[in-house]
Amino acid sequence: MQIQIDHLSKTYSGNVQAVRDVHLTIQPGLIGLLGPNGAGKTTLMRIMATLLTPTEGTARIGDYDVRQASDRRQIKRLLGYLPQELGLYPNLNAYEFLDYMAILKGLHAGSARKSRINELLERVGLADVAKRKLKGYSGGMKRRVGLAQALLTDPQFLIVDEPTAGLDPEERIRIRTMLSELALAGSRVIILSTHIVEDVAQTCRRLIVLHKGQVRFDGAPEELSALAEGRAWQITSSGPRAAGENAGTVFPQGPLPAGGGARPEHLTIVSILPRASGIEYRVVGDPRPEDHATPVAPGMEDGYLWLMAGIGAKEAAMTLPAPARSSTGEPGKSTEKSLLS
């Protein structure tokens, strides 16, 4: 099973371009799809799930083309789909919900259907509460029911959209562990969409970052971390820093770093931690922002934020008049040359 996406674009009414000229080849395994809200992740996945028709280009799921009406039913046979917002029927219990969905997915043989449902209820840890009405389930339990319905036909192609959003840490870990096990168990393609960087870091060996409908990064998680190599810093400040012009940024303070040179106009904050010694800021920026900034080993969040800051700076440079442009250059510029499409 392979997914081939070529020149794929989707424009909604009002000329809103949700996906722009995306090219991807996806092999079996668990692939993370990361990006801010409105990046086009859900649109891309809905196209792959045959729920939306692309405006241009195409996507082939195995041997089938999402544009061809005759192929869509075949794709649905291969597909397991957990949408971002899955409502459940409050008057049904988990077994009945899965039974109903199984029939709609073409599992007609009663005994095979029953054993498959029981197997999945065991797998997602809901066998004991299978007869309880769904309206009494917690958010995490509902997501597990959703995951079970996506797995009913043992799909070769599984799409899970934000499966861990809003869940407590225990449920998040449980769901992402399930996804990892599924990826190890066969030759299926699993696409995990999320904006929780940690989920991708813990499960995927390949990740794709979308921003404004375009693929901005396609590589291994450690490659994303490496983007922030030499650009992740820890600064301990005696008091709160003045906020930068964008949310999530601060201005550097104090003397220029030794060795001279311009410093970034503002830094992207990764985290803020109050300590007894002051406030500890973890930031990404290039060059070294302050003399006392300590370099730290970059993580995926650092790399992701550096990538996003680079995209933001590039867009700002394209829209601002020349005198207002940063004299320090665009963060992430070197990255874009090699990694941004």
Place this chain on the structure above:
Amino acid sequence: MTILRYHIKLLNYDYLLITGIVWALGAFLTWFTYRTFNQGDMTISVLELVFPVPVAVLASAAFAGDPAREVICAAERPVWQIVAARVAVVLGLLIVMAVLFDAYLAALNIPLPGDGNWLEKQLVWLSPALVLLFASLLASLWSRSATVGASVAVGIWLLEIVLHGLLVNDVALHGAWLDVSQRIFLFATLWEKGAPYWLVNRELLIGIAAALALVCLWRMSRTEWLLGGE
């Protein structure tokens, strides 16, 4: 049969309860007015004016009210088949209500309203109910909202009641307007008792309902129209 059981279980229980109460109230009022005033207007009202409304409201939720509609659209079974089965369940409910009411009237020796034989008399409730049902379904598919679908059905229903004079017996506007409006008026049995065009009216209403059903089918042919992705 398993799938039918689930389609029934998925009906909104509150609406079902309201529908049951409406039936019981209609039955009581029919008995009361017939025994007290010896007239059958209430019989017609219950069958023609009251029964179609809860049915149309239930139909508006057949797709747009489904909380799992995105998963339904990704299932192998085509959406139109799922919605058609749910609409069939709603129609089945209407038929049960009407046939029980017929039996109730027979038990009380109250004559059935309408012209023609027993089957033709069933058009008293069937024709307006089908029009309101498919109008409601179409509006809900178009707007992706069960509330809008139900509101459209109730809106048509209210307008027909408020404007019944204009639609079926307005003297000032006599002519082509009345020729058309009398034939597509939903509640002709009540407001134009014994009208010579009654059967034509009932048949035309069924034709309108069939046309609306075809538009519903067309609307369900693309999932992005149903989920909002044009």
